[in-house]
Amino acid sequence: MSEQMICIGCGVTIQTEDEKKIGYAPPSALEKDPIICQRCFRLKHYNEVQDVSLTDDDFLNILHGIGQADGLVVKIVDIFDFNGSWLPGLHRFVGKKDVLLVGNKVDLLPKSVKHEKVTQWMKQSARELGLQPRDVFLVSANKGYGMKEAMAAIDEYRNGKDVYVVGCTNVGKSTFINRIIKEATGKGNVITTSYFPGTTLDMIEIPLDDGSALYDTPGIINHHQMAHFVDKKDLKVITPKKEIKPKVYQLNEQQTLFFGGLARLDYVSGGRRPFVCYMSNELFIHRTKRDHADELYEKHLGELLQPPRKSYCEQLPPLVAHHFTLKEPKTDIVFSGLGWVTCHEPGAHVVAYAPKGVGVMLRRSLI
Ligand code: GDP
Incomplete structure (x- = not known):
């Protein structure tokens, strides 16, 4: 050619x-x-x-390229999977460039949640992770919420320069850019969007009015996200599509919650108390006695406890236990890519299980 x-x-x-x-x-x-x-x-x-054959090295090269270029960096995270979709190395590459942090999929948060509180939370969490964003926005790229404000800010902060949009796979980066294209030019669906991580492969250049360009960078695969451990049908079950309806469980000590067969939370000690689960509405949560939990899992994985569907059970890595003592009030126990469980009072001892390789962590409550 x-x-x-x-x-x-x-x-x-x-x-x-x-x-x-x-x-x-x-x-x-x-x-x-x-x-x-x-x-x-x-x-x-x-x-x-x-x-996809984009390696971590390829991605580092791209970040390096962005580091050397002049322009505005727009970093997109999935608000439903904030830590799982965080690009840990980015702040080392951006140097003095302005970064706008965009939290996508805000339509998934319960309507009662105050957006200002979430943006404050994002600012503080970003700082703790080493990034000092110039500003923070919440959007729903799907529904269009907050896009006008985010686009106006991009235009203001880019100051005539190029824009680099970065984010790990599946944060909705393509949807975000497609919407910008649509709003700016009236043409829809220029970039592929799908349920599946890893859809945007090489840097794609979208010309802006004044001779600058907006660059869509490939999404890096964050290997600790649950999305990489399930098949595509199950991914549809665990990916929330609508506003999450929190489910509250009043647990006694020595009770267990199963989140399908993908994760498990054992409440060890701390007195009877509520646990609020923020996960896909379609994900089945099963409560049982802790004593019975191992046996139940062994017998009913792929049946009562699914996803994973039966045919995929063997490929699921074994569940690994993470022990936590919740010392602060309003703490989230996060299962990367699956959601989180909020505990309002300190003093609980829990064991959180997730497939080997999937991130599990505590954080200050998002909501
Ligand atoms: P990319 O890999 O970052 O380019 O992500 P895509 O744009 O392909 O989107 C990944 C998945 O997230 C798709 O299933 C989208 O439908 C979904 N998605 C994108 N934006 C939103 C949003 O604002 N809200 C919700 N609920 N889902 C979204």
């Missing part, structure tokens, strides 16, 4: 030689305009995932 062709979906260079390699498009696709690689085509039309 003499002229380099770029996929409109993910920005990768198109090649027609090797079907298994990134950027493949059948020769017939080259006659179409715009050109789309097979991987994006499949995602777009069949919602089907293909392996």
Whole structure:
């Protein structure tokens, strides 16, 4: 190929030689305009995932490139999975560049939650993680909430310069940029969006009015997210689509909650108290006696306790125990990518289980 062709979906260079390699498009696709690689085509039309070959090193290179360029960095996190979707190394690369932090999927939080409180929480958490964002916004890229304000801020802070949009896979970065494109130009759905992590492969350039550009960088895979441990049908169950309805469980000591078969919370000691669960409304929560929990899990994983569905149980890593004593009031026990459980009073001793490799942590309550 003499002229380099770029996929409109993910920005990768198109090649027609090797079907298994990134950027493949059948020769017939080259006659179409715009050109789309097979991987994006499949995602777009069949919602089907293909392996991504972006390595952590590739991503570091991209971050390094951004570090050297001049412009505004817009970092997107998934508010439902704040820590799981955090890019830990970013602050080391951005230098003195302005960063806007955007919390996406705010439509999932219960309506009663005050957004100002959440943005305060985000600012403080960002600082604790080493990033000093210039400003923080809450949006729903899907529903359009907060987009006008975020776009106005991007325009103000970029000051005529380029914009780099970064975020780990599945935070809704493509949806966010698609919406910007739509609002700015009236054209919808230029980038692929899907349920599946890893959809945006190479930096894609979107021209802005004044000769600058907005760059969509590929999403890095944060390996500790639950999304990478379940199959695509189960991912649909654990990914909330609508406002989360918190479920409150009054637990006695030595009781256990199972979150499908993907996670488990043992309440060891601290007196009878409420535990408030913020997870996908479709995820089945099962309460049992702690004494029975191991046996129940062994017998009913993939049946009563699902997801994972039966055929996928063997691929799920074993659950690993994390012991916590909750010392502060209003603490969240977070299961990366699955949600969290809030405990309002200090003094509880709990054991939180998640598949080996999935992040489990305590944090100051988001809500
Ligand atoms: P990317 O990998 O970061 O580019 O993420 P996508 O744009 O492909 O979105 C990942 C998933 O999040 C898809 O299932 C989207 O429908 C969903 N999503 C994106 N934005 C929102 C939002 O504002 N609210 C909710 N609830 N889901 C969203």
